[in-house]
Amino acid sequence: MSENWEPKIVTFVCNWCTYAGADLAGTSRFKYSPNIRIIKTPCSGRIDPMFIVAAFEKGADAVLISGCHPGDCHYNEGNYNARRKFIMMRRLLSELGIDNERVIFAWCSASEGIKFARLVNEVSEKIKELGPFDEYHNLDQEER
Amino acid sequence: MKELIAKAKELLMNKEVDLLIGYQSAGEKKAKPLLIKNPDDADKLVFNEYCLSNLVTYLNRPDIKALSKVAVVAKGCDIRAIVVLLSENQLVREKIFIIGMTCDHVMSPDGTEENIKCSYCKVRNPHLADVVIGAPIDERISKETVVRHEDIEEFNKKTKEEKWNFWKEELSQCIRCYACRQVCPLCYCERCIVDFNNPQWIDTRSNPRGNFAWNIVRALHLSGRCIDCGECERVCPANIPLMLLNRSLQEEAKDKFDWEAGFDPEAQPPLTTFRKEDDEEFIR
Amino acid sequence: MAEQYIDYDKAKEMLGNLTKNSEIEVFGPVKKGNDTFISKLNQNSELSFDYFITVNSIKEALLPRFEPILKYRINHNGVTLEDLPPVKPLVVFGGRPCDASSLPLMKKLFNWDFKDEFYLERLKKVIIITIACDEMDENCFCTSVGGSPRNETGSDVLLERVCSTGWKAKAISEKGKNFLKENSNFFNAKLTPEKGYPKIAEKDIPVVFDSKKIKTWIENNFESPLWEEFGANCLSCAACTFVCPTCHCFDITDDASMWKGVRTKNWDACTLPYFTKHASGHNPRSQSYQRYRQRISHKYSYYIDLFGQVSCTGCGRCSRVCEAGVNILDILKRIDKEATKGGK
Numbered sequence: 113m114s115e116n117w118e119p120k121i122v123t124f125v126c127n128w129c130t131y132a133g134a135d136l137a138g139t140s141r142f143k144y145s146p147n148i149r150i151i152k153t154p155c156s157g158r159i160d161p162m163f164i165v166a167a168f169e170k171g172a173d174a175v176l177i178s179g180c181h182p183g184d185c186h187y188n189e190g191n192y193n194a195r196r197k198f199i200m201m202r203r204l205l206s207e208l209g210i211d212n213e214r215v216i217f218a219w220c221s222a223s224e225g226i227k228f229a230r231l232v233n234e235v236s237e238k239i240k241e242l243g244p245f246d247e248y249h250n251l252d253q254e255e256r
Numbered sequence: 257m258k259e260l261i262a263k264a265k266e267l268l269m270n271k272e273v274d275l276l277i278g279y280q281s282a283g284e285k286k287a288k289p290l291l292i293k294n295p296d297d298a299d300k301l302v303f304n305e306y307c308l309s310n311l312v313t314y315l316n317r318p319d320i321k322a323l324s325k326v327a328v329v330a331k332g333c334d335i336r337a338i339v340v341l342l343s344e345n346q347l348v349r350e351k352i353f354i355i356g357m358t359c360d361h362v363m364s365p366d367g368t369e370e371n372i373k374c375s376y377c378k379v380r381n382p383h384l385a386d387v388v389i390g391a392p393i394d395e396r397i398s399k400e401t402v403v404r405h406e407d408i409e410e411f412n413k414k415t416k417e418e419k420w421n422f423w424k425e426e427l428s429q430c431i432r433c434y435a436c437r438q439v440c441p442l443c444y445c446e447r448c449i450v451d452f453n454n455p456q457w458i459d460t461r462s463n464p465r466g467n468f469a470w471n472i473v474r475a476l477h478l479s480g481r482c483i484d485c486g487e488c489e490r491v492c493p494a495n496i497p498l499m500l501l502n503r504s505l506q507e508e509a510k511d512k513f514d515w516e517a518g519f520d521p522e523a524q525p526p527l528t529t530f531r532k533e534d535d536e537e538f539i540r
Numbered sequence: 541m542a543e544q545y546i547d548y549d550k551a552k553e554m555l556g557n558l559t560k561n562s563e564i565e566v567f568g569p570v571k572k573g574n575d576t577f578i579s580k581l582n583q584n585s586e587l588s589f590d591y592f593i594t595v596n597s598i599k600e601a602l603l604p605r606f607e608p609i610l611k612y613r614i615n616h617n618g619v620t621l622e623d624l625p626p627v628k629p630l631v632v633f634g635g636r637p638c639d640a641s642s643l644p645l646m647k648k649l650f651n652w653d654f655k656d657e658f659y660l661e662r663l664k665k666v667i668i669i670t671i672a673c674d675e676m677d678e679n680c681f682c683t684s685v686g687g688s689p690r691n692e693t694g695s696d697v698l699l700e701r702v703c704s705t706g707w708k709a710k711a712i713s714e715k716g717k718n719f720l721k722e723n724s725n726f727f728n729a730k731l732t733p734e735k736g737y738p739k740i741a742e743k744d745i746p747v748v749f750d751s752k753k754i755k756t757w758i759e760n761n762f763e764s765p766l767w768e769e770f771g772a773n774c775l776s777c778a779a780c781t782f783v784c785p786t787c788h789c790f791d792i793t794d795d796a797s798m799w800k801g802v803r804t805k806n807w808d809a810c811t812l813p814y815f816t817k818h819a820s821g822h823n824p825r826s827q828s829y830q831r832y833r834q835r836i837s838h839k840y841s842y843y844i845d846l847f848g849q850v851s852c853t854g855c856g857r858c859s860r861v862c863e864a865g866v867n868i869l870d871i872l873k874r875i876d877k878e879a880t881k882g883g884k
Contacts (some may be wrong), residue, residue, distance in 0.1 A: 170797070254608045254611070254802055255604075255607070255608065255625055256580065256604045256605065256606065256607070
């Protein structure tokens with residue numbers, strides 16, 4: 113690990129709660145670590161588990177996924193459906209030997225700017241401890 | 257066997273079905289699928305403990321789907337696949353005629369011992385059929401039994417690193433022939449995600465990266481649906497233990513959603529629904 | 541030169557020695573489950589010599605499953621092509637004569653209208669050490685397509701079993717002679733030929749069809765309802781083509797990101813449903829039997845038109861690997877029968 117290494121954390125957030133929460137963190141001038149790359153989706157239910165795989169393939173060291181709290185979904189039940197998908201994805205990843213600490217799920221509402229900032233800081237610290245996800249990145253072999 | 261042949265002849269002779277899918281002998285201790293339209297060919301039909309194939313997979317083939325009615329010879333475990341297909345609106349019940357076979361066990365693919373899947377089979381007697389052939393067989397375990405797979409338990413004793421290295425080694429041998437997909441009775445997508453190239457979700461190269469992505473998506477698309485027929489693992493020309501992934505997701509579905517696929521065509525599949533009290537300990 | 545022998549231990553030692561050299565790629569038989577595979581060897585590979593035939597063919601050594609053919613980087617000055625890794629010399633140990641005899645066939649194709657430098661370069665640098673067949677099963681039919689259990693075509697060195705743990709070596713080509721000379725310290729086992737070896741002779745594998753008749757029948761019976769019967773069980777996976785020593789179809793894919801990209805040659809197969817799908821959505825081979833017909837016709841008719849030879853070595857791998865029970869030998873025998881009967 114080079115000394116200047118900083119983790120890349122791809123962050124999928126829903127449009128209605130967490131994205132607004134992240135926005136609030138910004139407008140309230142809460143400081144949080146710059147390791148995340150936010151990708152906005154309509155709803156946490158839109159987050160296909162393939163997004164996680166694609167993020168790791170493209171160099172992410174961790175994936176952070178966040179949506180509305182249960183009961184708050186703009187589409188009523190998108191986050192409930194997402195939760196079931198994530199349960200399955202987590203089991204599959206742990207079965208494959210992929211550290212579940214590299215895929216983080218959270219609920220974060222539009223008013224929880226401070227929670228968002230804290231969450232990002234905690235996750236960044238954790239991933240800094242774990243180091244780069246070289247195991248996955250090194251799968252991209254061009255030769256046999 | 258006589259009863260099966262007679263029934264097949266009757267169905268084909270009376271034009272009740274256009275096609276009958278059953279088993280024929282493929283030499284000593286082997287059987288293979290038999291697709292017949294002519295009643296005279298029904299004499300080739302066999303049924304024994306070497307009839308491993310899950311013939312339900314043929315019901316998804318476009319040319320067979322286009323027929324007006326098809327009869328299929330199915331063991332209890334195969335019928336579970338029909339149940340899933342029905343609950344996902346992929347089959348029309350009236351268009352298939354299920355010849356259910358009572359079955360105590362089938363043999364392992366190498367023909368030497370009882371197949372591992374039979375030790376926790378709950379459907380030795382077909383649970384959905386138009387006609388049942390064979391004497392009723394005592395079920396060894398009840399419907400309520402929570403199945404725990406020894407191989408998964410054993411596998412989960414490994415550390416993260418050991419698991420990762422195990423799968424890296426196994427999956428690097430995948431040649432991406434897609435036999436697992438083609439043989440799976442529940443892989444019916446008209447266009448598989450791996451055949452899309454815009455956007456290209458899955459690397460089509462059979463390098464470790466592409467193989468991981470492919471096997472993750474395959475297992476995940478079967479989560480809460482896999483009926484444990486074991487066909488993917490049996491046909492894999494690289495002998496990759498694919499059922500380890502499938503079975504662990506079956507256990508997860510049972511633990512978290514109290515769900516076992518393939519028993520009730522009316523029940524809502526677990527990943528199309530939710531409960532408010534679903535596990536969310538892992539969510540921060 | 542005196543006769544040269546090699547036994548299991550020496551063969552293991554030799555291959556282990558060769559794998560130490562990172563400048564060459566070594567392929568050999570490795571057991572997994574009940575089956576043996578020709579795999580790329582590393583220091584930890586556990587070799588196994590007690591097998592009848594490997595599941596896969598040696599094709600993989602010369603035509604990799606995926607192979608970069610172009611690499612580039614983009615920076616502010618424009619696009620720069622990157623050097624591709626050089627083709628390393630190869631040693632392929634443990635194929636059967638039905639594997640090796642595919643190489644001259646494949647050479648014709650890759651040396652045809654377009655010269656595939658990757659394949660040809662590998663072919664130039666490869667040492668093929670074939671083990672003559674000592675067993676057979678009901679799927680073998682090499683003699684019907686001009687092969688034999690001890691066929692030398694395509695091999696550089698042919699090993700013939702003389703006892704339960706060793707072989708007699710015979711150099712077939714100049715390359716093979718040099719290899720035996722360079723590695724003479726491994727080919728000096730003191731073996732006494734045992735009685736009963738080799739276990740099978742050419743006559744044990746009878747000629748069961750006439751490939752000329754089959755070609756004529758295929759030419760005249762493209763629309764025959766029999767094809768539907770032949771391909772009835774096919775589930776359209778690519779297992780048969782990927783284990784076949786002569787199937788060679790490939791696809792070219794691009795994997796590009798903002799600043800770099802690689803173009804790769806990947807295996808593809810005519811049996812896969814999307815192989816012939818047009819951009820319009822039309823698929824001329826939309827049904828599995830049509831794709832299976834293509835596979836047989838290509839091997840037994842079209843290839844002969846182009847290169848004068850049947851593109852099948854009779855190894856029977858496709859039948860062994862097919863769990864849907866499509867058996868190429870049964871189909872060829874049936875075509876032969878039909879052709880004899882119909883006289884066309």
